[in-house]
Amino acid sequence: MQYNQLGRRTDMQVSTIALGCWPFAGGDVWGRQEDTDSIAAVHAALDAGINFFDTAEGYGSGRSEEALGRGLKGRRHRALIATKVGPDNLAADNVISACERSLRALETDYIDLYQIHWPNWDAPLAETVGALETLRTAGKIRAYGVCNFAAQDLAEMISLGQCVTDQLPYSLAWRGIERAVLPLCQENDIGVICYSPLAQGVLSGRYASVDDVPEGLARTRHYRGERPMAAHSEAGHEEELFTAVAEVRRIAAELGEPMAAVSLAWARQQAGVTSLLVGARNADEVRRNLPSVELTLTEDVLQKLDRVTEPLKDALGENLDMWHVPSRMR
Numbered sequence: 001m002q003y004n005q006l007g008r009r010t011d012m013q014v015s016t017i018a019l020g021c022w023p024f025a026g027g028d029v030w031g032r033q034e035d036t037d038s039i040a041a042v043h044a045a046l047d048a049g050i051n052f053f054d055t056a057e058g059y060g061s062g063r064s065e066e067a068l069g070r071g072l073k074g075r076r077h078r079a080l081i082a083t084k085v086g087p088d089n090l091a092a093d094n095v096i097s098a099c100e101r102s103l104r105a106l107e108t109d110y111i112d113l114y115q116i117h118w119p120n121w122d123a124p125l126a127e128t129v130g131a132l133e134t135l136r137t138a139g140k141i142r143a144y145g146v147c148n149f150a151a152q153d154l155a156e157m158i159s160l161g162q163c164v165t166d167q168l169p170y171s172l173a174w175r176g177i178e179r180a181v182l183p184l185c186q187e188n189d190i191g192v193i194c195y196s197p198l199a200q201g202v203l204s205g206r207y208a209s210v211d212d213v214p215e216g217l218a219r220t221r222h223y224r225g226e227r228p229m230a231a232h233s234e235a236g237h238e239e240e241l242f243t244a245v246a247e248v249r250r251i252a253a254e255l256g257e258p259m260a261a262v263s264l265a266w267a268r269q270q271a272g273v274t275s276l277l278v279g280a281r282n283a284d285e286v287r288r289n290l291p292s293v294e295l296t297l298t299e300d301v302l303q304k305l306d307r308v309t310e311p312l313k314d315a316l317g318e319n320l321d322m323w324h325v326p327s328r329m330r
Helices: 035-047 063-071 092-106 125-137 151-160 181-187 238-255 259-268 283-288 299-316
Strands: 003-005 013-015 017-020 052-054 080-085 111-116 141-147 163-169 191-195 273-279
Touching: 003 273, 013 017, 013 273, 017 035, 035 063, 035 283, 063 092, 080 092, 092 111, 092 125, 111 125, 111 163, 125 141, 125 151, 141 151, 141 191, 151 163, 151 181, 163 181, 181 191, 238 259, 238 299, 259 273, 259 299
Parallel strands: 017 052, 017 273, 052 080, 080 111, 111 141, 141 163, 163 191, 191 273
Antiparallel strands: 003 013
């Protein structure tokens, strides 16, 4: 396993593959999920050298945090936990109480990385940062960062405090952060944590056509707005998406490598990327993504992957919000 420093201001070394624990919540998006499978996934990750685990208070109203906490019993010292405070809890007192709830759910005395899950433009960011600094000084959190902050909000966050990371969607199927956010992160030593690096399974080659994608996952702006659970009214870009997927599959076949491994290797090798969040529901799914850690793509292959996904990047436009119109990111 490879490790990177988590932001400029910390001494934490995180695995380049992190376990995304949203699936532990089950529910409408992920379907039925057994806690025993979630705990087994945590153990398999630790055994493979993965030390970075990402969850949120909003994932199943704390169920994901609770499952992660149980999975880390007796092994907490080997893990770095990242969790998130929701946008409705960004007033100072709410940040403090939300953190206390997360600590109880995770069964731990401290959180390694505490993140603002989404911007809330009605809550003064300076007030939120003040509360985060209070928690850091008290030893309840070791560092803090943001999620889903585009260039304007990230610039304000940088000016206010010691933000170390920005967690954003980034994959061969979602490259919008390359325009402004990724360069801003690089200029300010903000580590980029990528979520949905496999575009919720599409870049794993799991789905032969758009009709194979489950309803709970076919709700991003890649898909038609009339899809169940979609929160936008756009026409979507299904043709461009599956044309790009076919090209990535072809390149992977030429290399003799799994499509998922190639997709993850591409994301891992992008400048400024600290870690990739890869969701897994059980131990087998954790192990399935490990070959990407050993794969290094040549510059020629990286450029080919850029070219075949550029039309999809252009079609998706400037809105960095994968799900919503109007965008919740600015």
